[in-house]
Amino acid sequence: MRTVAGQAEFVEPASFVVEIPVGSLYAIAAWLDETLTASRCHVAPVVRTAATVSPGVRETLEFLGPDRLFxxxxxxxxxAPDAPALLIHNTACEHRVGPGRxxxxxxxxxxxxxxxxxxxxxxxxxxxxxxTTDFARLHSGGAKADVVHAMDATGVPADRLMMAGVCSGAWDSAYGALTRGARSVVMVNLLTFSLRKVEVGPEELSGPQTGAAEVRAKQLIRRWLPYRLWLLIGWLGLTEVPEILLAALHRAGVSVDxxxxxxxxxxxxQQRGRRGVRRLSxxxxxxxxVAADGGDHSLLQRGIQNSTRERVRAVAEREFTPLLPAHADWRTEKVACRGSQL
Structure with a gap:
């Protein structure tokens, strides 16, 4: 009998930063190799880079930019030659499929x-x-370059591009829009509103890093600091102030949801976002x-997944209907985007 370690941290992580038990995976693979004694056979797979996945929809596998982003x-x-495009950015270390597909x-x-x-x-x-076992750090120079290369690969000008993402992917959408331009962005569960954001690694994502005294001090600052000073410390990157990012996108002519x-x-x-919205209005x-009625930050629950799909679809319909074929049917499989709208 053999035991493997790290399962609890992998199956029930303390945060959305999952510790993959690499050593245990190697041990399991070695055990299978030793135990399964069946004869081996040669396999020659046929790789297809394009397929029709549903009526009227085709998908292709591609590698983008100098770093060959899959x-x-x-x-x-x-x-159509003038068709608009949606670019979807990664959430932290989550790949292109997204939570719940x-x-x-x-x-x-x-x-x-x-x-x-x-x-x-x-x-x-x-x-x-x-x-590798290395954490792909968020908001690093390389991550920002990947955003730009992916935008270039869409092949459309800014006025025909919309972008979407969850959490860090939402920030990437805003960064790309401010750097290269976009018609609109749909930002889901965005936590970071600073334009001076430094790169983030697992040490910042694994849980609260501050003591009770610091938390209490920040609560007092949020409650009593005059809003203009609150904007200043947000502009300096010392705290997250929603108006900083939203105002920058507004000045750039980017539609925001x-x-x-x-x-x-x-x-x-808590970060005085509603105050900022009133000022910008x-x-x-x-x-x-849109404040969803339910759901989680990581978008694992189906209800908020549906709300996100509906909002992305509604924005595409609002921004791009004149550019799409007359037969485009926006009513297909619509789901309710439940929640209150500010």
């Missing part, structure tokens, strides 16, 4: 209306590069903030 492009079988379903659904949808793996994630789970909306409100800001 990607899947979903397109209608009859693609939400990005697969979204991509094929929108491709059926006439759009191109591109979802990719940044370096260190999924099928891009070689697998936010979808927030209950816990993420609580964070948005007085300056003509008409973007939408």
């Amino acid at each position: 990607a899947i492009r979903s397109t209608p079988t009859e693609l 939400v990005w697969v379903e979204t991509a094929r659904e929108l491709a059926a209306t006439g759009m191109t949808v591109l979802r990719y793996d940044r370096r260190g994630i999924g099928e891009t590069g070689y697998a 936010l979808v927030l789970s209950p816990e993420d909306f609580a964070w948005f409100d 007085r300056r003509g800001w008409s973007e939408r903030v």
